């Protein structure tokens with residue numbers, strides 16, 4: 278058989294399969310109508326197992342896994358269709374609707390907490406996000422969460438992800454512990470400078486004070502300057518402060534340009550990060566949910582049952598809903614060894630009923646599910 282003949286055969290089979298697909302989906306619609314009338318839920322795990330067992334038994338063993346995968350997808354599509362018929366009033370859907378209805382408004386002249394000292398990247402992000410805010414500084418990221426918990430601030434600004442160095446794992450773990458809402462996000466362009474004490478030159482430098490994630494973003498520069506050793510500190514602006522205090526010509530800080538003026542340092546090298554588009558996403562967290570009218574991003578946290586395909590099936594539901602995932606992060610679940618907590622960001626708004634319903638269904642089905650917010654994030 279040549280290629281054209283084989284393809285003609287496929288075309289003929291596809292024609293029959295499309296017709297069978299349509300018939301199956303029509304049968305699913307009948308199931309959905311029945312379920313609606315009798316107050317039944319869409320997902321029936323026992324029925325799905327029975328369908329998959331039958332498929333596995335009916336197909337040749339070499340194709341069993343392929344067939345099961347196809348029927349799993351078919352049943353995901355079936356459930357999407359059923360959900361469009363059965364407008365859900367389940368507790369989860371109601372909870373999501375209540376959250377959206379009770380979301381508050383932004384606080385005027387807010388008290389905003391950031392980690393570090395003046396000139397830190399979080400400080401620059403905070404000034405962009407809350408130009409009229411009263412900004413205070415905390416020592417550690419965890420302290421920003423405690424400040425919010427204790428009512429010492431209205432918002433906390435935290436880095437979650439850098440475009441080249443990746444996620445800030447500690448902040449993700451703190452998000453799981455405290456479960457505050459994300460009410461804003463801002464992608465801050467990050468341009469690192471090497472600052473030394475007055476009169477120092479790049480040749481004098483033997484130690485660079487900075488945070489490891491900033492050092493990683495400048496790996497190429499430090500490969501070319503191998504004699505410069507990294508001294509890790511808690512924050513880039515704290516690094517600048519320490520270098521200024523030391524007054525030692527062999528020590529430099531890797532931090533923002535703003536720190537030069539703030540701490541009386543000289544710029545020895547500018548924009549030394551690997552990529553010109555280097556950018557860190559900052560979030561603003563709050564005890565109270567706010568959903569602005571231009572909200573374009575949703576963040577979730579959940580765990581999944583440790584069974585084959587559970588992540589694939591969950592993500593497929595977002596794809597079927599036409600929702601574009603922008604970030605997925607997994608972190609160890611401290612309650613279960615080698616199981617994970619997933620963090621998902623996607624573009625969307627709770628004002629879309631189908632999105633609110635999808636999240637409500639997940640709320641009903643998953644043992645751990647937290648809606649982290651629906652907020653505005655400008656393009657990077």
Ligand SMILES: O=C(O)C(=O)C[C@]1(C(=O)O)C=C[C@@H](O)C=C1
Nearest residue numbers: 308319320321322324325352355
């Ligand atoms: O039989 C049902 O209850 C259906 O809703 C149909 C179907 C399927 O596509 O076969 C879809 C979802 C259920 O979880 C189980 C099976």
